[in-house]
Amino acid sequence: MDSPKVIVDNRERNLEIIEGLENNGMALSFAQLPVGDYILSDRICVERKTSSDLEGSVMSGRLFEQLDRLRSSFEKPMLVIEGNGFRLGSSVILGTALKIYIEYGIPILWSESAMETADILSAISKREQEHKSHEPRMQGLKKAYTEDQWQLLILSSIPGVGTKLAKNLLEHFKSIKNIVMADTEELTKIEKIGKKKAQRIYEILNSEYKQ
Secondary structure (H helix, E strand, O other): OOOOEEEEEOOOOOHHHHHHHHHOOOEEEEEOOOOOOEEOOOOEEEEEEEHHHHHHHHHHOOHHHHHHHHHHHOOEEEEEEEOOOOOOOHHHHHHHHHHHHHHHOOOEEEEOOHHHHHHHHHHHHHHHOOOHHHOOOOOOOOOOOOHHHHHHHHHHOOOOOHHHHHHHHHHHHOOHHHHHHOOHHHHOOOOOOOHHHHHHHHHHHHOOOOO
16 A cells, blocks of 8 residues: 555644655645645544634634635645644633534544644554555645635634625725825724724735734
């Protein structure tokens, strides 16, 4: 049997996981993945989040957007949560986990460390690729974003904005150009944007880039 293959997102190169996968006999390739962090077969893609990543994406509202794209692209999406240093209350974490499974149908695997994550990914790859028909490949991924989706993605990447607020901004101002041109007073007319958040959005969109 050939070495099981794993396609790794080239923006998510955790060296411990890479080393662990290689030590477990995985044949790695790297690509910029539209969704997820590790493609383990033609039907399984894994999104990996550390405990702090998870909390950040929950608070920004990006988590469920990511998971929605993941399940739209792969038959069997999975989420690996690594670490247990949560700052949010246990009820929030439990509620999030239940929502992920019940509403999105995505199973969660819990990992204590990067090395354990590598072992989990390796075990799934070996099991899936017992038959060559399930080798990982890039085909079948979600189509390219529309202009509207790109606009939402760009705005929701601003700290404290998230998908819902980005949508409200676009519905009000109609374009990113108009948002950039808006002053802080105009930005505060959007629900849930106070003076402090408006100032932060304005600064990010208008400050001069300094390398």
